[in-house]
Structures are given as C-alpha cells and as structure tokens.
Amino acid sequence: MDALEFRYQVLNGFAAVAGLITCYIISYAIYNVYLHPLRKYPGPRFWAASRLPWCYYQYKGQLHYRLLQLHIQYGKTVRVAPTELSFADDGAWKTIYGHRKDEMGKDPIFRLHTPTGAQNILVADRETHTRQRRLLSHAFSESALREQEPILQLYAHKLLDQLSFHCTTGPLDMVSWLTFASFDLIGNMSFGENFGCLDKGEHAPFVRAITAMASELTFHQMWKYWGIMSIRQYFTPKGLVGQRVKNIKTAMQTVQRRIENGSEHRDFLHYILSANDEKGMSPAEINVNAFSLSIAGSESTATALSGAAFLMLTHSSVYQRLVHEVRSTHFGEGEITLASTQKLEYLDAVITETLRMYPPVAVTLPRRVPTGGQEINGQFVPGGMTVGVHHYSTYHHPDNFYRPNDFVPERWLPGTRDAQPFSNDNKDCMQPFSFGPRNCLGKNIARAEMRLLFAKLLFRFDWSIEPGQEQWMQQQLQGFWQKKPLFCSLKPVER
Known part of the structure; x- marks a missing residue:
C-alpha cells in the first residue's frame, strides 16, 4: 500500500467517524424536539434540542435575563433544556420544594457541590439534611439572635466609625464597605473569629475570592453535564481554577483553631459542638458547613444591602421617607436596636422590595422529579426530569407583579399591599x-442584620449617589451577582 492510498483510507475513516457523529447529533436533536416526553411543553426549539443555548448564556452571565425573556414569551412554564422545565409561579414552589413524602432531590449535576465532597446542609440528602438542620436550628433561633445582638451592634458601630473617618476624603465604594461589615459579622457569629475587613478597610483573601469561587462552581456544573470534568482546567478561566479547594482549607484552619482554643461566645459552632452526639456532625461536615455558612450568610446580606442602597438613592421619595421614618422614631443612635427596627414598616418594605428586584439568590435551585413522575401546575412531568422555580424570572414577570421592573416598596406595606394597584x-x-423544609435557616438573622445596619446608616449620614451609576444593577450573574463598585457620598448629620 503506497502512502497516497494510506492517506486516502485515513481520510475516509475520519469522514466516516465525522458522519456518524453528525448523524448522532442530528438524531439526538430530532428526538429531543419531536419525540421526547417533554416535547409538548412550550419553549424555543433550539433550547429543547440541546443544552448549548443554556450553557452559552450561563457562560456569559446573562442566563437570568434570557430566561425572563423566555418566560414572558412562552408563559410561566418553559422548557429551557432537553430535560429541564423552568417555572415562574407560586404553585410550583409548593409542589417542587414543599413538604412531601417522596422529596424531590437536588439535581445531581446542577446542584451545589462542596470542594471536599462532604455533605453540608445546602446539598445533603434528606436524612443528612434533617440531622444537620436539627443541630443548626438552635443557632438561628430567636433566642440565639437576641444573644448575638451585642455582636451585631459592635460591627455596626465599627462600620459607622470607619465611614465617618473615611467619608471626608471623598466618595466611598459602599459595596466594599457593606461587604466588609457582612463578612466580619458572619465570621464572628460563625466561629468567633474576626476577618478584620472593617479594621483594615480591605478584603481579606478569603472574602476577595468569594466571587471567583461562585464562578468556578458555575463552570464545574457545565463541565460535569458535558462529561469533561477531567479536562476542565483547559476550559475554565485560569483565575478561577482551584479557588474553592484553596479557600475551604482556610475555613478548615479557622474551625480547627476555634475548636482547639474553645470559646464562651455562643457562635454557630457552639450550638453544633454542644449537641454533637452520635447523631451530630463529623469533622468533615463541620468544616464544609462552616465554609458554606460563612459564604451564604455574608454574601447574600452584602448583596441585599448594596442593592437596597442603590435603589434607595435612585428613588428620592423612597430615600426621604426612609430618613423620616428612622430619624423620627429614634432620638439617639443608641436607641436603634433589633427590637426597635422591627417596628420600621417602611424600612422592612424597602428590604422586601429589594429582595424582589435584586434577589441575592437569583438562579434556579434545580430538583429532580422522582420515579413515577409528578403533576406540576396541572401538567404531568415524567420522572428523572429537572425542574425548578427561577427566582429572577418569577419576581420580574408582569403576570406576577404590577410594574415588575419598578422599585415600589408600597406594594409590601400593610396599608396598601392589598389595595389597588397591588x-x-x-x-x-x-x-x-426558598420554600419548604430546605428554606434558608438564617432568614431572620439576615433581615435583622439588614434592618439594624440600614437604620444606623440612615440615622448617622446623609447619603447621595455619585453620577454615572444609573446602570449599576445591569450585572452578570454566575452563582452570585458580579457586583460593581457603588460610589456614594456620605455626610454626617449635624445634631
């Protein structure tokens, strides 16, 4: 066989393989669009044929905007991938996430994954979740919150004093300062350790890496779906590779120091360790829970506070009403407490409307339909399919809210929420x-922290936003919002 004939046979072999791959791809797409059990659900055909469009928008950080467009175009139930349905209504919350005998487990590919593989409360199976939630629930009780108030007051005071010192030098990036306060607070409340962000006026390395860790997880989910985890380092941006493994080591070292040194402080670890009998947590579970709680409990609060600041300052009537409520209710900064801020109805409405407009968790928390299938909103969904409520689309859908893209805190006030036009x-x-037995344990602490910090900030300072930041909320989303700086001028109130 001469070289030319050999080359000809090789080319024929490649052509045959390419032809087979092409036939498989075409057959796969045709099956998904025309024969798949989800074929009758509305949605764009390209998205039904392949997960490529979903992954493209996820990679670009624009999936939340695109899913909202699809929900507006196709309705509150949309097929967004060959095996996935996205929902945008209240009924789906109850069916998918509510209390049920055969729990819809978390999707094995698109759920969160811990860096070490140990289960934490965010990813655990039903039995493990119940056990861990029992231990952690004491740390998030009302009595525990009251015990933590001195810590909240301490870091609120630190934040205010640092802002008073630095505000004379010019506009401040409030995203950074609110992030410093949130992470220092959760570090102390989780394992009695101060990250030192407020003291130094800069991000601790662990804090700085949070956004990169969220993005890395987003890429891992996509590579796992396509079965290329073994070569993921060639497809993941270099700055993201290894961030989660690197930073859980920091959390593990912090936990170990806390256990070895002990503490009289009733932090979250106190409640875990004091009830850590044979039904307690393993050391590996304690590490991943401390790691996850320190992120979930701080990043979400920092995001909500930053969003509330932006929305408040770009709506002058909201700002003026908030200032009046806080300053007319309190005659001194020391009067602002967890109890007193619970009575601030307009502040609470502003926080709730912020969570609607700019939800810290804006993505879908995917679940897998159990064997045998499930009826959701009157339509049968076969077992093995991925389903979930997409937060951002649900909160911005015009069929769910009047003026969905406008910031209107009045829709949550007791006197107007049930009246027209709301x-x-x-x-x-x-x-x-979230909703059901896996809803967020820390929601009461999060809201209490937001009310306290915001009330104190409004009491001490007059605020204004620097020009040119009107599009601040137009951000990419990869697990967490990719927040931009928010420059504000603060002027201490003269009294």
Whole structure:
C-alpha cells in the first residue's frame, strides 16, 4: 500500500467517524424536539434540542435575563433544556420544594457541590439534611439572635466609625464597605473569629475570592453535564481554577483553631459542638458547613444591602421617607436596636422590595422529579426530569407583579399591599429564602442584620449617589451577582 492510498483510507475513516457523529447529533436533536416526553411543553426549539443555548448564556452571565425573556414569551412554564422545565409561579414552589413524602432531590449535576465532597446542609440528602438542620436550628433561633445582638451592634458601630473617618476624603465604594461589615459579622457569629475587613478597610483573601469561587462552581456544573470534568482546567478561566479547594482549607484552619482554643461566645459552632452526639456532625461536615455558612450568610446580606442602597438613592421619595421614618422614631443612635427596627414598616418594605428586584439568590435551585413522575401546575412531568422555580424570572414577570421592573416598596406595606394597584400581585410566588423544609435557616438573622445596619446608616449620614451609576444593577450573574463598585457620598448629620 503506497502512502497516497494510506492517506486516502485515513481520510475516509475520519469522514466516516465525522458522519456518524453528525448523524448522532442530528438524531439526538430530532428526538429531543419531536419525540421526547417533554416535547409538548412550550419553549424555543433550539433550547429543547440541546443544552448549548443554556450553557452559552450561563457562560456569559446573562442566563437570568434570557430566561425572563423566555418566560414572558412562552408563559410561566418553559422548557429551557432537553430535560429541564423552568417555572415562574407560586404553585410550583409548593409542589417542587414543599413538604412531601417522596422529596424531590437536588439535581445531581446542577446542584451545589462542596470542594471536599462532604455533605453540608445546602446539598445533603434528606436524612443528612434533617440531622444537620436539627443541630443548626438552635443557632438561628430567636433566642440565639437576641444573644448575638451585642455582636451585631459592635460591627455596626465599627462600620459607622470607619465611614465617618473615611467619608471626608471623598466618595466611598459602599459595596466594599457593606461587604466588609457582612463578612466580619458572619465570621464572628460563625466561629468567633474576626476577618478584620472593617479594621483594615480591605478584603481579606478569603472574602476577595468569594466571587471567583461562585464562578468556578458555575463552570464545574457545565463541565460535569458535558462529561469533561477531567479536562476542565483547559476550559475554565485560569483565575478561577482551584479557588474553592484553596479557600475551604482556610475555613478548615479557622474551625480547627476555634475548636482547639474553645470559646464562651455562643457562635454557630457552639450550638453544633454542644449537641454533637452520635447523631451530630463529623469533622468533615463541620468544616464544609462552616465554609458554606460563612459564604451564604455574608454574601447574600452584602448583596441585599448594596442593592437596597442603590435603589434607595435612585428613588428620592423612597430615600426621604426612609430618613423620616428612622430619624423620627429614634432620638439617639443608641436607641436603634433589633427590637426597635422591627417596628420600621417602611424600612422592612424597602428590604422586601429589594429582595424582589435584586434577589441575592437569583438562579434556579434545580430538583429532580422522582420515579413515577409528578403533576406540576396541572401538567404531568415524567420522572428523572429537572425542574425548578427561577427566582429572577418569577419576581420580574408582569403576570406576577404590577410594574415588575419598578422599585415600589408600597406594594409590601400593610396599608396598601392589598389595595389597588397591588391587590393582584402574586406575592406568594416571592420566596427569596426558598420554600419548604430546605428554606434558608438564617432568614431572620439576615433581615435583622439588614434592618439594624440600614437604620444606623440612615440615622448617622446623609447619603447621595455619585453620577454615572444609573446602570449599576445591569450585572452578570454566575452563582452570585458580579457586583460593581457603588460610589456614594456620605455626610454626617449635624445634631
């Protein structure tokens, strides 16, 4: 066989393989569009044929905007991938995430994954979740919150004093300062350790890496779906590779120091360790829970506070009403407490509306339909399919809320929430802390922290936003919002 003939046979072999691959791809797409059990559900055909469009928008950080467009175009139930349905209504919350005998487990590919593989409360199976939630629930109780108030007050005071010192030098990036306060707080409340962000006026390395860790996880989910985890380092941006493994080591070292040194402080670890009998947590579980709680409990609060600051300052009437409520209710900064801020109805409405407009968790928390299938909103969904409520689309859908893209805190006030034009708002569809037995344990602490910090900030300072930041909320989303700096001028109130 001469070289030319050999080359000809090789080319024929490649052509045959390419032809087979092409036939498989075409057959796969045709099956998904025309023969698949989800074929009757509305949605664009390209998305039904392949997960490529979903992954493209996820990679670009624009999936939340595109899913909202699809929900507006196709309705509250949309097929967004060959085996996935996205929902945008209250009924789906109850069916997918509510209490049920055969729990819809978390999707094995698109759920969160811990860097070490140990289960934490966010990813655990039903039995493990029940055990861990029992231990952690004491740390998030009302009595525990009251015990933590001195810590909240301490870091609120630190934040205010640092802002008072630095505000004379010019506009401040409030995203950074609110992030410093949130992470220092959760570090102390989780394992009695101060990250030192407020003291130094800069991000601790662990804090700085949070956004990169969220993005890395987003890429891992996509590579796992396509079965290329073994070569993921060639497809993941270099700056993201290894961030989660690197930073859980920091959390593990912090936990170990806390256990070895002991503490009289009733932090989250105190409640875990004091009830850590044979039904307690393993050391590996304690590490991943401390790691996850320190992120979930701080990043979400920092995001909500930053969003509330932006929305407040770009709506002058909201800002003026908030200032009046806080300053007319309190005659001194020391009067601002967890108890007193619970009575600030307009502040609470502003926080709730912020969570609707700019939810810290804006993505879908995917679940897998159990064997035998499930009826969701009157339509049967076969077992093995991925389903979930997409937070951002649900909160911005015009069929769920009046003026969905406008910041209107009045829709949540007791005196106006049930009156026109808000009486038709589907408020049950808004679940920023999720729903059912796996809802967020820390929601009461999060809201209390936001009320306290915001009230103190409004009491001490007059605020204004620097020009040119009107599009601040137009951000990419990869697990967490990719927040931009928010420059504000603060002027201490003269009294």
